[in-house]
Amino acid sequence: MAGNGTAGGRRNELGGALRAWRDRIGPAEAGLPAGRARRTAGLRREELALLAGVSVDYVVRLEQGRASSPSAQVLTALARALRLSADERRHLFLLAGRLEPAAEGGTDHLTGGVRRLLDRMDGSPVGVYDRAWTLVAWNRPYAALTGDPAGLDERGRSVPWAHFTGRPTRVRHTPEQGASFEAAVVADLRAATARHPDDGRLRALVADLRRRSTRFADLWRSHAVGAHLSDTKTVDHPEVGPLVLDCDVLTVPGGDLRIVVHTAAPGSDSADRLRRLTPVAAPPAAPAQAPEPARVGGNAG
Numbered sequence: 001m002a003g004n005g006t007a008g009g010r011r012n013e014l015g016g017a018l019r020a021w022r023d024r025i026g027p028a029e030a031g032l033p034a035g036r037a038r039r040t041a042g043l044r045r046e047e048l049a050l051l052a053g054v055s056v057d058y059v060v061r062l063e064q065g066r067a068s069s070p071s072a073q074v075l076t077a078l079a080r081a082l083r084l085s086a087d088e089r090r091h092l093f094l095l096a097g098r099l100e101p102a103a104e105g106g107t108d109h110l111t112g113g114v115r116r117l118l119d120r121m122d123g124s125p126v127g128v129y130d131r132a133w134t135l136v137a138w139n140r141p142y143a144a145l146t147g148d149p150a151g152l153d154e155r156g157r158s159v160p161w162a163h164f165t166g167r168p169t170r171v172r173h174t175p176e177q178g179a180s181f182e183a184a185v186v187a188d189l190r191a192a193t194a195r196h197p198d199d200g201r202l203r204a205l206v207a208d209l210r211r212r213s214t215r216f217a218d219l220w221r222s223h224a225v226g227a228h229l230s231d232t233k234t235v236d237h238p239e240v241g242p243l244v245l246d247c248d249v250l251t252v253p254g255g256d257l258r259i260v261v262h263t264a265a266p267g268s269d270s271a272d273r274l275r276r277l278t279p280v281a282a283p284p285a286a287p288a289q290a291p292e293p294a295r296v297g298g299n300a301g
Contacts, residue, residue: 014095015063021082022048051081070096131192131256132202133159141278160185164213170235186219187226240273
């Protein structure tokens with residue numbers, strides 16, 4: 001009974017929000033003729049139905065709390081018709097009990113700002129990853145640290161694929177670090193598949209990993225959801241020796257890109273080795289980037 005009451009209350013809130021948003025937007029603002037004299041300045045229900053491509057009866061039922069589960073497509077159409085802001089759109093999906101789909105055009109687009117950030121951070125190895133933890137761009141220090149990923153295919157630049165299938169890598173973890181890293185990456189992937197249920201490439205990666213790796217399959221069955229935010233690892237570099245590095249994951253607001261910055265503790269042997277490594281990797285005129293259309297990724301773990 002409590003669950004039904006909560007659902008009913010949410011539907012009532014959804015109806016109230018739709019009415020308020022409908023009342024505040026005039027027909028001219030929505031691209032419709034004002035027509036004859038109106039009792040209110042906002043949109044009529046039939047006008048909202050026309051703009052959203054749904055029936056008037058369905059709009060009525062939504063506003064009265066009698067439509068229990070509007071689809072993501074209907075919610076997207078309503079948000080567009082009502083000219084909702086990003087925060088209002090997010091709230092609309094929340095009230096409807098739906099997960100907001102990715103913004104049109106994808107949310108892991110490599111923006112000019114991210115490119116410039118890579119170009120300027122020439123003192124630290126930095127890699128940029130998409131929602132599947134596939135490397136899409138990197139700077140010269142990153143290539144010098146891990147090996148140049150330019151010649152790798154998409155799966156070769158995939159963090160979870162490289163780790164769980166045992167591909168050769170310069171990275172090593174302690175058992176505790178490895179367990180934490182694996183759990184975080186799998187939980188992050190599960191969250192990504194929930195945000196992007198129509199991403200076929202992401203689904204294929206998960207399916208292949210479940211077939212190839214018992215460890216991945218076991219973690220996947222735990223249904224843990226989370227985000228991979230940091231890591232500590234050792235990189236065995238063939239020229240400067242082992243580097244113990246902290247990896248901090250920065251996110252791009254409103255998107256799925258992850259910027260991974262590698263740093264060493266000040267005054268440590270690793271910091272000295274990282275400084276010796278960086279001059280070898282003189283900053284390029286522009287950051288390296290994976291070829292399109294196949295986004296390709298590397299081992300940030």
